[in-house]
Amino acid sequence: xxNLKRVTAVVEEFDRAADKFFEDHLRGRxxxxxxxxxxxxxADHGAVWAAMAGxxxxxxxxxxxxxxxxxxxxxxxxxxxxxxxKLAFRRQRPLPFEPHPLPLRIPLTSSFxxxxxxxxxxxxxxxxGRRTWPLYYGLAVIVASSRVYVRIHHASxxxxxxxxxxxxxxxxxxxxxVWEHKGSSGRRARPS
Numbered sequence: 001x002x003n004l005k006r007v008t009a010v011v012e013e014f015d016r017a018a019d020k021f022f023e024d025h026l027r028g029r030x031x032x033x034x035x036x037x038x039x040x041x042x043a044d045h046g047a048v049w050a051a052m053a054g055x056x057x058x059x060x061x062x063x064x065x066x067x068x069x070x071x072x073x074x075x076x077x078x079x080x081x082x083x084x085x086k087l088a089f090r091r092q093r094p095l096p097f098e099p100h101p102l103p104l105r106i107p108l109t110s111s112f113x114x115x116x117x118x119x120x121x122x123x124x125x126x127x128x129g130r131r132t133w134p135l136y137y138g139l140a141v142i143v144a145s146s147r148v149y150v151r152i153h154h155a156s157x158x159x160x161x162x163x164x165x166x167x168x169x170x171x172x173x174x175x176x177x178v179w180e181h182k183g184s185s186g187r188r189a190r191p192s
Contacts, residue, residue: 093152
């Protein structure tokens, strides 16, 4: 039988252990501080993902259309996750122990799930290609983990956001592919 108190206790223990790991092994290193704060800021409002789609579209010779399709899909994902899903949970964000060492935008929305993690893994699933998937998923991991690093999210918020984003990204990839193009026969070519 489902025991909400037990699940809550397990999640809280996971969050404490993850935060302790970040505190003991990662936070407070100037180079890592710059990377994580920059990754967190660059992913605000999903702009980095639309820019990456545009850049890859130029490299692929598909023009601006992929960037527009990616921006549309990312906006829909953001409305769903940051609007509807977060309203259902209303989880409080972690309280920082000390001031942040670098500038950081503090969101006003609920903590669960992480919108940055969701959009990062959504974009990775939506944009990945045969050769580019390590780039997109690697960047998604950095952005998602940056949210725990900068103490804006609990680790469970990030895991939840990554799972939601990856699932929505796979659906969007099939329903609304960014790299869709028509072959010479006029039929759709498979997205890469």
